[in-house]
Amino acid sequence: MVEFLIKDLNIWFGQIHAMKNVNMEIGSKQILSVIGPANSGKTTFLRMLNRLNELNDNFRMTGEVLFGGRDIVEMDPETVRKKIGMVFALPLPLPMSIFDNVAYGVKVSGVRNRKLQAAAVEKALKQAYLWDEVKDRLDTSAFKLSGGQQQRLCIARTLAVEPRVILFDEPCSGLDPISTAKVEEAMLVLKKDYTIILVTNNVKQAARVGDRTAFFLSSELVEMDGTDKIFTAPRDKRTDDYIRGKFG
Amino acid sequence: MNDSNVTECPASPALKLKKRSRDPVLTQRLAFAFLFVSTLLIIVPVGLIIVIIVQKGLPGITWQFLSDIPRQGMRSGGIFPAILGTIYLVSGAIVFALPIGLLSAVYLSEYARGNFLTRLIKLAIVNLAGVPSVVYGLFGLALFVTFFKFGASILSGALTLGIMILPIIITASLEALESVPHSFREASRSLGASRWQTIRYVVLPNAISGIITGTILGLGRAAGETAPILFTVAAFYLPQLPGSIFDQVMALPYHLYVISTQVPNVDEKIRYGTALVLLAMVLFMNLAAVVIRCRFRKKKKW
Numbered sequence A: 001m002v003e004f005l006i007k008d009l010n011i012w013f014g015q016i017h018a019m020k021n022v023n024m025e026i027g028s029k030q031i032l033s034v035i036g037p038a039n040s041g042k043t044t045f046l047r048m049l050n051r052l053n054e055l056n057d058n059f060r061m062t063g064e065v066l067f068g069g070r071d072i073v074e075m076d077p078e079t080v081r082k083k084i085g086m087v088f089a090l091p092l093p094l095p096m097s098i099f100d101n102v103a104y105g106v107k108v109s110g111v112r113n114r115k116l117q118a119a120a121v122e123k124a125l126k127q128a129y130l131w132d133e134v135k136d137r138l139d140t141s142a143f144k145l146s147g148g149q150q151q152r153l154c155i156a157r158t159l160a161v162e163p164r165v166i167l168f169d170e171p172c173s174g175l176d177p178i179s180t181a182k183v184e185e186a187m188l189v190l191k192k193d194y195t196i197i198l199v200t201n202n203v204k205q206a207a208r209v210g211d212r213t214a215f216f217l218s219s220e221l222v223e224m225d226g227t228d229k230i231f232t233a234p235r236d237k238r239t240d241d242y243i244r245g246k247f248g
Numbered sequence B: 001m002n003d004s005n006v007t008e009c010p011a012s013p014a015l016k017l018k019k020r021s022r023d024p025v026l027t028q029r030l031a032f033a034f035l036f037v038s039t040l041l042i043i044v045p046v047g048l049i050i051v052i053i054v055q056k057g058l059p060g061i062t063w064q065f066l067s068d069i070p071r072q073g074m075r076s077g078g079i080f081p082a083i084l085g086t087i088y089l090v091s092g093a094i095v096f097a098l099p100i101g102l103l104s105a106v107y108l109s110e111y112a113r114g115n116f117l118t119r120l121i122k123l124a125i126v127n128l129a130g131v132p133s134v135v136y137g138l139f140g141l142a143l144f145v146t147f148f149k150f151g152a153s154i155l156s157g158a159l160t161l162g163i164m165i166l167p168i169i170i171t172a173s174l175e176a177l178e179s180v181p182h183s184f185r186e187a188s189r190s191l192g193a194s195r196w197q198t199i200r201y202v203v204l205p206n207a208i209s210g211i212i213t214g215t216i217l218g219l220g221r222a223a224g225e226t227a228p229i230l231f232t233v234a235a236f237y238l239p240q241l242p243g244s245i246f247d248q249v250m251a252l253p254y255h256l257y258v259i260s261t262q263v264p265n266v267d268e269k270i271r272y273g274t275a276l277v278l279l280a281m282v283l284f285m286n287l288a289a290v291v292i293r294c295r296f297r298k299k300k301k302w
């Protein structure tokens, strides 16, 4: 099934042309790895999918992005963001307790009942493999957690809203190998129920977890294919150079 | 050309270093001493003011002084009407200025785009802060007393004071709102929260200490000013309590001015006692601002 269908997408921030003529089809319930050197537009691409770019005053976009067959620009932005969750590069807990962090999305969706909130919090924390570590201190500040725990908290917070798609923007860039392995493990389980788009600077990570891989360079999509194909026989020489570490 | 740059650059700082390094420890000590003395000089006037006022005013502070009306042409009795008048004026000013100030700060920080209108508003706020207080008084007289026909009344005075402290409240609130990291707003929005929900649940709770602090500082300013209430509310001598917001009241700063310059032979105890009460009110508010700020800072979670 197709989750996203992107046609002739162009994005500008003021004068900067940050996404050039991107056409793409993203399947559901699988992991798409997005790789590319710094400044290639990966984050911009991700933030476009849940309409976060619009928070910038000078953002402009042309083309069409269909999400489950519907044009995202015509949907209500809050609904889009509830259906398409995002985990940022650095752990970004909100300045409140662990419980309130995870319950936040549920709360703003209008669930006032504390019991329902608690159920959602527990479920999400278990999905993010964090429950056992925090179940006894749910009302302490989220900032008391370690970096890796904070990142899993952010994943739990996103899951609690019950999105269909989860966008990860370099979720492991600040984490040690063990925390990274935990996050990757969570992603591999999650892809059974969610569509996952993973932007990563770590080419090996892309190879480990991605079903498909897209390579961006200078705001353009160079190629996108099955991960095995990209890493064994890429069509474009620039892709080959990048995954061999020749530039970027 | 490249070469000359390369050779020149490291050479010049080295030269400077040489000149300065005669006795860096001594230089540093001297500088420290100088800075320390300058800082100490700030404390001296504050300390002196408090000491002198307390010394001369404390003997005059009795229960009767605080609770009685002025008697014998203000030469004896108490200052209760003036205390109450100041409390009324300050409360009125805050009831008017806090909502408007807070809402406009929220608008400027969270909703407004950086366009011409926004710049104009910010410029207006800066200018409002720079207007001399006596001009506010005259403005209040023209607008509230005369045009709106509120007369010289608590309402006119409170509104005038409210406008005067508006820029203080807006500036402090704006600063507090803008000090909440942008990334928090983004995280909140990414979870599907609307702009208002983000403000309500993330931005305001983390800015509230700054907002309260700014408000209290504004109150302290309002309590102490004479000029804005001179034409709009303050009564020269009114030994009774106001019945409604359309009545005149006495107020501490104006009362102090009156008994110090307009009425002959007022006992020093009464004059300094009045000054002490006013000073205590303002210092108390500033202290409250500090305490609240500390409280919230401890609670702050990032």
Ligand SMILES: Nc1ncnc2c1ncn2[C@@H]1O[C@H](COP(=O)(O)OP(=O)(O)OP(=O)(O)O)[C@@H](O)[C@H]1O
Binding pocket: A013, A014, A016, A018, A036, A037, A038, A039, A040, A041, A042, A043, A044, A045, A056, A201
């Ligand atoms: N809010 C913005 N305002 C202006 N320009 C922006 C904005 N966001 C992104 N850009 C520009 O878009 C281009 C792509 O940036 P983007 O953050 O998407 O790169 P990236 O591939 O995620 O890089 P990195 O690997 O360093 O995270 C850059 O040239 C950047 O300057």
Ligand SMILES: [Mg+2]
Binding pocket: A042, A043, A044, A169
């Ligand atoms: Mg990025």
